[in-house]
Amino acid sequence: MTKSVAILGASGYTGAELVRLLAGHPEIEIAALSAERKAGLEMAAVFPHLRHMQLPRLARIEEIDFTGIDLCFCALPHATSQEVISGLPRDLKIVDLSADFRLRDPAAYERWYGRPHSAPEMQKEAVYGLTEFYREEIRAARLVAGTGCNAATGLYSLLPPLMAQAIDPDEIILDLKCGVSGAGRALKENLLHAELSEGWQPYAVGGAHRHLGEFDQELSKAAGQEVSVQFTPHLIPGNRGILASVYVRGEARDIHAAMTATYRDEPFLTVLPMGEVPSTHHVRGSNHVHVGVVQERRGGRATIYTVLDNLAKGSSGQALQNANLMLGLEETTGLTLAPVFP
Known part of the structure; x- marks a missing residue:
């Protein structure tokens, strides 16, 4: 039986990406799309690359x-989702991207x-959305909180070796490069x-991100002790992609x-042969993650590369x-498209 979904905040990059991915999903239909400033417009007027799809007109959330909607994707700005989600039907499943x-x-x-949480009771039921590490909790959840894109890249790099006690939790430097779409529209x-x-530039430096x-x-949960990584993100003049270089x-x-x-056994995580490094080109437009590990010339030092x-x-x-x-659908449905290259 086909499932119906709504996308709130469909005029942003993540909203448009959801529409693109759902275009190839055989078991989900888009029943509603919202956009406050662009309400009343056709999706094709906002994102012409989606004009071939038959989509609902953009509406305000209150409309x-x-x-009959089974699940709602919330692709709204930070600090907006708490209020909006608090007002949604209690039987509605929600994936929040903020x-x-x-x-x-x-x-x-x-x-x-920089502000108090306005829905602390709902926070208690939210499940962190890093699929490979919270799969069973997500399966049973009503509200799932999607990870930050930078956070996901770093966590895919660090959770396995921390859990295996293969790295020193007190000596982690995370150097991350991110395409400009990560800053929103x-x-x-x-x-x-x-x-x-x-030009390339670091931002949110000195522990401000x-x-x-x-x-x-x-990371502290995985290591069983407090972990504070040294983290510097960089904005690069590219549209998509994140490369993490993690020095451990x-x-x-x-x-x-x-x-x-x-x-x-993970369908979207590929560990490269020892010594090989990944490229953002090789995962562009896809749900795949590539991870490489390199031994450094100093003994007991290694670099993890993740894209x-x-x-x-x-x-x-x-x-x-x-x-x-x-x-209750197959986890990989609608997500098996190969990366776009070049």
């Missing part, structure tokens, strides 16, 4: 009838996002072509073994993977 329900501790949310001066192209809250939460103390062979054991597409596996692809589980 949507959720009767940061509003990622941090289990409301005090941690207030620290990283809103107009910002520093994202203009003339401001961004031909909000995804550190997710790293603290998930540990033996590469042990790290590679931990990665292989953890991801052996994913920030809009797909880092956000909308992950959201659909989780929705499949929540709806």
